[in-house]
Amino acid sequence: MHLPGWISTEIRFRGGTTKEGQKHFEETWVKKNVPMKRSGLPHEMANIIVFLASDEASFMTGSLVIADGGLQNWSEPQIPYTKV
Numbered sequence: 001m002h003l004p005g006w007i008s009t010e011i012r013f014r015g016g017t018t019k020e021g022q023k024h025f026e027e028t029w030v031k032k033n034v035p036m037k038r039s040g041l042p043h044e045m046a047n048i049i050v051f052l053a054s055d056e057a058s059f060m061t062g063s064l065v066i067a068d069g070g071l072q073n074w075s076e077p078q079i080p081y082t083k084v
Helices: 019-033 042-053
Strands: 002-004 065-067
Parallel strands (some): 002 065
16 A cells, blocks of 8 residues: 655645745744655655556555655644634
8 A cells, every 4th residue: 555645736726725825834834843854755655656557566465555755753743724
């Protein structure tokens, strides 16, 4: 199973998010809560999916692949997001 974190894609704008709102979210929540200080990129998730679908992953069964920039391992409480 692939467990992605916050991934920066264009689909967020279809739900009504503005570019200003996205920038605010990145600055106030992502950079403060995700240890890598950024959102994931689509090609990073694609690389994982290609690996999981390849013969290179032929011995994997029932595995969790977490790709969240370290958020799963972050020990401090997350800061709540406040909407603009």
